[in-house]
Amino acid sequence: MSRRWLSAVVGSLLALLLVPIAQAADTNLGDLSLSSSNWAEDSGNFPGIWDLTQGDMTISFTYDGNGLVDASGAHAWAELGVRSLHSGGFNFNPNSRYTYNTTTFDLRAEGSSTDVGDVTVSSDETNIYVKFVVNSGSNCTIARTRVQAGSSVSGFPRTWWGDAVPSRFNHQTIHSPQVIEYVYTISRSEVGDGDVYVAANAQIYCDTQRNPRSRIVRTCIDAWAGGVPFSRIGDTRYAIYDSSATRVDGSGVWFASDYDWTAGTFGPDPAGSPSLDIDDKFTISRFGGHAEGDYNLPQTPPDPWNNTHFWFDRDDVDQWQAAMWGMAPGVSYNTNGIYHVVITLHATSATAGTAYMTVNGASQGFYSNGWKDAEPEIYPAGMTFTGDMQQLQVFYGLLGYGATHSVTFSDITIGQ
Structure with missing residues (x-):
């Protein structure tokens, strides 16, 4: 190592040490x-x-x-x-x-018990927040989300036999590019206080591979949060969230x-x-x-x-x-x-x-x-x-x- 090179290195280090730290x-x-x-x-x-x-x-x-x-x-x-x-x-x-409750519901594929993510519902004095998120490391992304919320399910868009119709929900978003999480903010004036009924539906794409030699398949999954069925026939579901405040x-x-x-x-x-x-x-x-x-x-x-x-x-x-x-x-x-x-x-x-x-x-x-x-x-x-x-x-x-x-x-x- 030459003395000239060493002197340059030492000088640079001293210059860095003398730079004031931003407060x-x-x-x-x-x-x-x-x-x-x-x-x-x-x-x-x-x-x-x-x-x-x-x-x-x-x-x-x-x-x-x-x-x-x-x-x-x-x-x-x-x-x-x-x-x-x-x-x-x-x-x-x-x-x-x-203080207000934060409750997380499994986001499960329609017609099966496959868990592809979560829907977390939280609130404050002015809004209800509905957050979609796919499971970490799942190679899944969210293409579309739909939410309907209210003080009961009586006003939710439904078929004559009782299943939910997500295409007619009040809150809808097509995600392009696709995302791994998304949050809806819904005014309390729309849902009221106390128990809030939340229908949360997501269209999710996941990359699956049966074995290391097989090709990767892109699968579309229709998923719902919560465990309360809208009807005995279909598999659309909703969740019940307690939005009341604790003093x-x-x-x-x-x-x-x-x-x-x-x-x-x-x-x-x-x-x-x-x-x-x-x-x-x-x-x-x-x-x-x-x-x-x-x-x-x-x-x-x-x-x-x-x-x-x-x-x-x-x-x-x-x-x-x-x-x-x-x-x-x-x-x-x-x-x-x-x-x-x-x-x-x-x-x-x-x-x-x-x-x-x-x-x-x-x-x-x-x-x-x-x-x-x-x-x-x-x-x-x-x-x-x-x-x-x-x-x-x-x-x-x-x-x-x-x-x-x-x-x-x-x-x-x-x-x-």
């Missing part, structure tokens, strides 16, 4: 301005689905609560976080999610804002007498109306109301309060009602995760043995939560009464 780009969702009065909810969600099992996720934003009204008889709460995709359309306190507690986790109920709490301190007072309160929440009491990481605090960096002061404090542990201007006081929030999420399974939050860069914590002027024993503190970690959507909302309240979330950014 996943953050997704900026922009700004939001929300307004609410008379218990009218202003809420929604961003498009897009996030899979927390693919990596940790951060939600960061700047929250401006200066549009909240602190008058007697008026109050409001704001939220921003993640919820499961199938949460019944709730974008404020999405406390539960809905499950736990849909996600979110930033939840609150503030002191004292009328005029946002007003300035008396001139020349600054003092620490509680104005804004922020928690992460996994169930509407729950707050400090749900924190359980790294352990459950013995007294969840003995905490730090849950309450914030919009104006000044005195010199002794300013010197206490965790106190800093623009962080815990002199906030002017504006806060930078970062929520960090981690999936521990497909249905469970952990959440931590910082406000103005400060982590939250709890004291185990009474308050003291020092870092709390449980710090930083967070909570576990449940939901569909593989299908999460970012949602937001504001709910208020007694006045017209407004808040803004700006520079909403998702990192993963």
Whole structure:
């Protein structure tokens, strides 16, 4: 090996090592301005689905609560976080999610018990999904599929003796080129809720060979899914799928804002007498109306109301309060009602995760043995939560009464 060639190889390797590794780009969702009065909810969600099992996720934003009204008889709460995709359309306190059955039926040749594939039926709150697939490694392909679905078979196209007539089914596709799988999406408005009757028929071509010396024969098979016959004469069949939803507690986790109920709490301190007072309160929440009491990481605090960096002061404090542990201007006081929030999420399974939050860069914590002027024993503190970690959507909302309240979330950014 020549020195010149070796130098070229080493140089190429060094060049590769010095190439920066591409990082996943953050997704900026922009700004939001929300307004609410008379218990009218202003809420929604961003498009897009996030899979927390693919990596940790951060939600960061700047929250401006200066549009909240602190008058007697008026109050409001704001939220921003993640919820499961199938949460019944709730974008404020999405406390539960809905799960749906997935059932697989054998796809068998008409007139025999030969299994050539499967038909899998699944659903969500808006659609029924019917998926055809041939057996792996079977040398079979799908040339045509037909589906009829409904709340009963009474309206299905049938012969006078009762067999199904697939050529008249509502959903039909000729596959050219032929495929090994195909999915139909059928609106729930067509089939209703509860039991759904599904007639799924496929024309399948398979390559068969009796022995290594014989020629390959292309065979056409007419196949049906399910085991319920339409009649006693023919061999057309249908399947029955339970499309009902099961409600499950736990849909996600979110930033939840609150503030002191004292009328005029946002007003300035008396001139020349600054003092620490509680104005804004922020928690992460996994169930509407729950707050400090749900924190359980790294352990459950013995007294969840003995905490730090849950309450914030919009104006000044005195010199002794300013010197206490965790106190800093623009962080815990002199906030002017504006806060930078970062929520960090981690999936521990497909249905469970952990959440931590910082406000103005400060982590939250709890004291185990009474308050003291020092870092709390449980710090930083967070909570576990449940939901569909593989299908999460970012949602937001504001709910208020007694006045017209407004808040803004700006520079909403998702990192993963």
